[in-house]
């Protein structure tokens with residue numbers, strides 16, 4: 001069953017089209033990474049699906065309910081971590097969880113929640129006005145977890161979190177998934193959703209330009225690897241016949257080869273070895289997730305071969 005179902009959702013602010021005919025489905029129990037650079041339309045989409053903002057076109061449903069007309073019913077079952085959420089300066093961390101309990105009609109133990117999100121016991125009764133960004137983010141995440149939501153919507157949850165905080169956040173998302181919660185995780189950093197999200201959708205200028213698993217994105221991008229081989233006495237080598245080699249150069253005692261087909265890397269090394277040069281060091285640098293993400297999101301409108309508009313995922317689920 002689809003927990004989130006967006007059907008040609010459009011949101012216009014005057015002349016700005018923030019979201020442009022967006023089709024998107026998130027199945028129950030799935031973690032969906034909603035990726036895109038700043039200004040792509042992620043927060044606008046989230047505001048529409050939580051009924052904070054009315055779509056100017058299309059239909060948005062959550063739990064089979066109309067996101068705008070039945071927003072109270074939707075929000076009762078949803079834990080929300082809004083982007084850049086500001087706490088009340090005068091309330092303590094514990095009081096924020098108590099407030100969330102009141103709002104959600106829940107009775108969760110504030111200490112258990114704050115323990116889970118890693119807010120230290122000595123900080124729980126301090127006023128949030130003195131909290132660091134990381135402590136603020138942990139408390140806000142705690143508020144989102146109150147009432148055991150069926151859907152967790154995290155809008156740029158990693159902002160302000162250090163690497164430890166990020167690891168804790170991913171741990172919590174995994175626990176929630178084990179409990180059967182559906183997770184919608186927006187971010188402008190692909191790395192942050194890898195290992196957590198089953199599916200990722202990449203939004204740019206309000207349109208979904210790709211939807212796949214992280215592994216699938218890697219494969220479909222056939223991103224470039226860089227091979228550097230340090231040799232004793234450099235000689236020129238021909239790489240003809242090795243598919244996917246896009247360029248090579250010699251710089252002092254270092255040979256550099258760029259290669260698009262991951263399977264060709266071994267052939268490149270063998271060709272250098274067969275040429276009789278003595279290899280001292282080999283470095284292979286595969287394209288990082290951020291390279292892939294940039295390749296998707298930096299394309300000149302409509303001209304990139306990496307654009308896979310309209311490609312829908314299959315019913316079988318992630319590879």
Ligand SMILES: Nc1ncnc2c1ncn2[C@@H]1O[C@H](COP(=O)(O)OP(=O)(O)OP(=O)(O)O)[C@@H](O)[C@H]1O
Pocket residue numbers: 013016017018036037038039040041042043044045083156
């Ligand atoms: N209330 C508003 N009034 C006018 N324009 C808006 C409004 N909210 C968003 N926009 C515009 O809509 C577009 C999408 O913004 P949105 O905040 O949804 O992007 P985002 O992907 O969440 O980026 P960020 O992470 O920077 O918030 C931007 O061009 C933004 O300027």
